[in-house]
Amino acid sequence: MPASRLPVDGAARRVGVTADEVRRHNLATVLHRLHRAGPLSRSRLASLTGLSRSTIADLVAELSSLGLVEEGPGLAPSGPGRPSPMVYARPEGAVVLAIELAVDSLSVATVGLGGHVFDRRRVARPREQASPAEAVRDVGDLGHPLLDALPPDHRLVGIGVGVVGIARRSDGLVHLAPNLGWRDVPIGKMVTAEFGAEQPVMVANEADLGALAELRRGARPGVHHLIYIAGEVGIGAGVIVDGEPLLGAAGYAGEAGHTLVNPTGWPCRCGATGCWETEAGEAALLRHAGLGDTATGLAALDALSERAAAGDSAVLDAMAEVGRWLGLGIGNLVNLFNPEVVVLGGLYHRFYLYLASAVLQGARSQALAAPWSRVVIMPSVLGADATLLGAAELALTPTIADPTGAGRAPAFRT
């Protein structure tokens, strides 16, 4: 119950609703809660959803017959009154293949309803290897064994792909991925071909997925307004507004890395000057640490990590300077979005210890008192798994939103 919300009136109100849509909505509501909050008793489900016990019984029965939930052996924490058996989401009832195409690695995982990770694989990926076709083939080599290992009763319902770049949701086209050297790559179609999937393949930006993962599986379950800052080579922001991902008109929203913060700063790969990521991105960190533009990539970061741990003052100063810029940009986002939580991921998660104080100071200096007073800045709790888990959440979403699958279209359906 977001107190500050206007009476609904926009997009959601544009179309009429009928009885079967009510059913679908309520099935989705129950399944969503079980997926996100874990096992719940039926009576708790009733009070959380506002539906009657009889309706909950009916809904649970249908979800159970679909194989999506089961009533477990456990009982709710006991008190007076008849004990209530717990209802669980069945991970085997809906399984997805999650794929992450990162700068330095490729990852895949099989994940089931409720967030259960069946298995996962990760391989390092040299930054030079730039071909999308090779990457997809490698992902296939990683993913096929995982799918083959899945018992036949485990139902595969979708594939989710997270990619470091600007992705269009509607068809899985990667418009631009500078860190991979990709441009207009139809990664959705390629993954579909690789796995011969009848299931929908959904592609999204790593920052958007990090935000989704932190929203659903992060440290603050009740949060509805969240920003995830993905610091890799560049900076991306995944924004959750009122529990929904902010996508914008075409799904390109959240490109915070390319907002101007310093007109007298460094030229950015995007063509502009003084973008946030030129001041607070990986390159800035290495630059300030005296590693210049020559040293890049994983090895440089490892070196940085060691020197920071050893107390190298040049590195610590670099951290403070980058942290300050990072904080200033976060202040901007706080003023724009008024979030409850800002989660730092990727690079910033790794070096949070050294960045934290400068980040907080920078953000505090830029943010207005009103939005600042209630925001929490914190490192990612999912760490390196955020994007991969977000890809799983993305792929599970259609099944949760429509458990009976009546309204499902084949691929690229978002």
Place this chain on the structure above:
Amino acid sequence: MPASRLPVDGAARRVGVTADEVRRHNLATVLHRLHRAGPLSRSRLASLTGLSRSTIADLVAELSSLGLVEEGPGLAPSGPGRPSPMVYARPEGAVVLAIELAVDSLSVATVGLGGHVFDRRRVARPREQASPAEAVRDVGDLGHPLLDALPPDHRLVGIGVGVVGIARRSDGLVHLAPNLGWRDVPIGKMVTAEFGAEQPVMVANEADLGALAELRRGARPGVHHLIYIAGEVGIGAGVIVDGEPLLGAAGYAGEAGHTLVNPTGWPCRCGATGCWETEAGEAALLRHAGLGDTATGLAALDALSERAAAGDSAVLDAMAEVGRWLGLGIGNLVNLFNPEVVVLGGLYHRFYLYLASAVLQGARSQALAAPWSRVVIMPSVLGADATLLGAAELALTPTIADPTGAGRAPAFRT
């Protein structure tokens, strides 16, 4: 049908739905379309909402008995087949009092369903007069005659207030209004007292209301992602995402004026340095035009306007410089929000002619190709009326969202 939208699954899905809520939703859907799109035939309503003809007949009958719509004399543009009488929103069925507390003026208007303006009043307001109590009393002097002039069958359903400052939606508290010299002013309660209103009084920021007005009554009816830039003394941004106002956790979202764009720039009233509004706000314009900090207020802007019209090159250069900064900030917003339209209001609407080319150039240089390719930058079509009309839309919203009024609470209910 926003193609790029994830399957709904967040906040809206958290709670169960019952039959009467379906009815309310469908009544709201029909009324909303009539309010926003104007008269429609019943068959058109059916095809737009996806509901059957019988249901539409029933819904229209109920709305008609509530006095909110009526079936007009006009007929739908003819073709083969039985002609369809038009359904109109009845302005008298739901009337609101809209109030605008601007820097240089106070305005009130009575506005009915469908956006019909019954009457309006505006008085100049010297910038020095800072007392909230005086302002509310002046608004009362303006508003009472308008309400008294309303025939008894005209149903007053609410009061909407637009204010130049940071307002909390939940209770109408103005947290901070630097341009009015206000701090923690309970303007909602004061307006309620002034009008002795049983109807809800809703308070919002002028930029948010400008955005709402441009969304519903602006030049591009089909748009769902819109940003309204309110340029007065400072800069505020009203953001519409997927047809809904972006409020953030506490309603403070959209403070774009206080995002850092130039660390070596001027000190801002907010305490930080180089905020967008120090580079592209009214003060910057006067500064660049050589009017320094001494000349402020309406007179200075009028002088500027005359000199610009006369071709004064110093003023035109100032416009270009401010326009460039304005454009850079707009580029930032385009990258962050991926909107379909950016509407320039207030100061920027007034001087659009002189700003336009620099704005476009600045925005183009900062925005990424993908979001830039589909965005339209344009001056407000509502001009000085934007905030006032937005306040009316805000106050009408609860009635539209729940035409029967079953779920209505007294005041400050949002």
Place this chain on the structure above:
DNA sequence: TCGGGTTTGTTCGACCCTGCAACATAACTC
């Protein structure tokens, strides 16, 4: 001028979903 074609409004019965009330069940408590 008239009849066929077409589209729309109306009516009525059926279906679906949820809520309610009454009852059954199973713990806890004293």
Place this chain on the structure above:
DNA sequence: GAGTTATGTTGCAGGGTCGAACAAACCCGA
């Protein structure tokens, strides 16, 4: 072991929408 309390179950009622059949009103062409 009986009373208390909370939960699951069952059957029925109510509300909302849909679909089909019918009626109404216009256009068009002969």
